[in-house]
Amino acid sequence: MSETIKKPYHHSNLYQALLEAGVRLLEEKGVNGFSLREVAKRAGVSHAAPYRHFKNKSELLKALALYGFRKLTEGIQAVVEAAPEDPETQLVESAQAYVELVMVHPAIADLMFGDRSADMEFCDPEQAIAMNSFSGLANIIARGQQAGVFIEGETLELAITAWAQVHGFALLFRSSQKRERFGLETEPALKLQLRKSCEMLLTGIKRTE
Amino acid sequence: MSETIKKPYHHSNLYQALLEAGVRLLEEKGVNGFSLREVAKRAGVSHAAPYRHFKNKSELLKALALYGFRKLTEGIQAVVEAAPEDPETQLVESAQAYVELVMVHPAIADLMFGDRSADMEFCDPEQAIAMNSFSGLANIIARGQQAGVFIEGETLELAITAWAQVHGFALLFRSSQKRERFGLETEPALKLQLRKSCEMLLTGIKRTE
DNA sequence: ACCTGAACACCGTTCAAGT
DNA sequence: ACCTGAACACCGTTCAAGT
Numbered sequence: 050m051s052e053t054i055k056k057p058y059h060h061s062n063l064y065q066a067l068l069e070a071g072v073r074l075l076e077e078k079g080v081n082g083f084s085l086r087e088v089a090k091r092a093g094v095s096h097a098a099p100y101r102h103f104k105n106k107s108e109l110l111k112a113l114a115l116y117g118f119r120k121l122t123e124g125i126q127a128v129v130e131a132a133p134e135d136p137e138t139q140l141v142e143s144a145q146a147y148v149e150l151v152m153v154h155p156a157i158a159d160l161m162f163g164d165r166s167a168d169m170e171f172c173d174p175e176q177a178i179a180m181n182s183f184s185g186l187a188n189i190i191a192r193g194q195q196a197g198v199f200i201e202g203e204t205l206e207l208a209i210t211a212w213a214q215v216h217g218f219a220l221l222f223r224s225s226q227k228r229e230r231f232g233l234e235t236e237p238a239l240k241l242q243l244r245k246s247c248e249m250l251l252t253g254i255k256r257t258e
Numbered sequence: 259m260s261e262t263i264k265k266p267y268h269h270s271n272l273y274q275a276l277l278e279a280g281v282r283l284l285e286e287k288g289v290n291g292f293s294l295r296e297v298a299k300r301a302g303v304s305h306a307a308p309y310r311h312f313k314n315k316s317e318l319l320k321a322l323a324l325y326g327f328r329k330l331t332e333g334i335q336a337v338v339e340a341a342p343e344d345p346e347t348q349l350v351e352s353a354q355a356y357v358e359l360v361m362v363h364p365a366i367a368d369l370m371f372g373d374r375s376a377d378m379e380f381c382d383p384e385q386a387i388a389m390n391s392f393s394g395l396a397n398i399i400a401r402g403q404q405a406g407v408f409i410e411g412e413t414l415e416l417a418i419t420a421w422a423q424v425h426g427f428a429l430l431f432r433s434s435q436k437r438e439r440f441g442l443e444t445e446p447a448l449k450l451q452l453r454k455s456c457e458m459l460l461t462g463i464k465r466t467e
Numbered sequence: 468a469c470c471t472g473a474a475c476a477c478c479g480t481t482c483a484a485g486t
Numbered sequence: 487a488c489c490t491g492a493a494c495a496c497c498g499t500t501c502a503a504g505t
Contacts, residue, residue: 063469063470079373079376080373081373081374081377084496084497084498085497085498085499086496086497086498094470094471095470095471095472096471096472096497096498096499097470097471097472097499097500097501098469098470098471100498100499100500101468101469101470105498105499106498106499137464155376156373159372159373162429163368163372163373164288164289164290164365164368164372164373165290166433167288167364167432167433167435168290180439190463197465198464198465199463199464199465200462200463200464200465201465205440206451206454206455206458207458207463209427209430209440209451209455210423210454210455210458210459210463211463212426212430213423213426213427213430213455214419214422214423214426214459215426216426216429216430217421217422217423217424217425217426217427217429218418218422218426220371220425220426220429221418221421221422221425223376224375224376226376230389231414231418242415242418245415245419246415246418246419246422249415249416249419249459249462250419250423250458250459250462250463251462251463251464252462252464253409253458253459253460253461253462254399254408254409254416254419254420254459254460255346255407255408255409255460255461256406256407256408256409256410272488272489293477293478293479294478294479294480295477295478295479303489303490304489304490304491305478305479305480305490305491306480306481306482306489306490306491307488307489307490309479309480309481310487310488310489314479314480315479315480
């Protein structure tokens, strides 16, 4: 009787344990090798236990995608604060942070931006979290315009353009196969090309007269 | 005896029938709802029959992805021929073709560019087919440089930048959810924003004092 | 309240066997 | 040569039952 040492069923916080096991499994096996049953096994519970905490597999993956969006937002926030008066540097360094996240957590990037993100119906507060990454970029553009560094015009249109550039670069070279094919297999080479691409976004690829 | 009318087992060309059933299933159910057993059922054969023609599920998906790459290459080729002397128009219209492919065949785009494309190990001739889409873009840049329309510098670096821009735009707005969120739910609105983004790529977003 | 174990309907893949 | 049917090891999900 009284307080026994014996654990009630398992460790105290299954929700968190599932998320952590999920991240690890994701990084080991990728999105396609990811199964709810394996996550449960790694967390030391039966395969039905996760359903106490997540409506289904998609909801667990959504939680992991949101983790990625938070990381990305933090990364962008950090580089903005590191160069508070320099929108150009903020833009280039945000791009580096974006690419780095995709390189370090490719499977989570797949969740954030891949085909499963179509299935994931974010509720409003979740949408907000996912959107904060874009807002970070849009704010850089907005402040850059106010400072007279970027051209005038609809901020949203500039931000979409910058975002597409960075997003496309990151996703194109997510696969090591493509990095090798373009001689960008080393991190410095990749970062240098990204820097050049950002520079071209800034100054254009069209010859001026 | 002699030639009977009775079909040997099924329709004559199972390989082609599997591809066609595959495209339809893909467009109905998306990449995640795609199963080899269902493709076989739709082609009217047993679930094991596809293994006579494809090593496994991935090989069928690879064949479908290659179909997408061929379509994209054709699309780019067509717009180049439609404006043979105008690299700028070629670039913008290629972008439109790229985006259109992703919008019209989202599930095939997922195969071409999504996380499954990491699993897909292209052999050399297949790589070449997949790469032709990029080569089309790179050639536009190269000819534009020769014509003095685009800035000088490494063609590959310019091409990567343009490609990233177009690719990022196409993938960002592949989901109707995001198109709606940015007021780009109609096709004209989306095309207009793409045109603007291409324009910014050409002339830059940095203010020239 | 929280978890288990059996059950169901689906997978991908393999293989002996049929024509 | 081409296809079938049974079999195996895996899924995601549900649900009555246990503590």
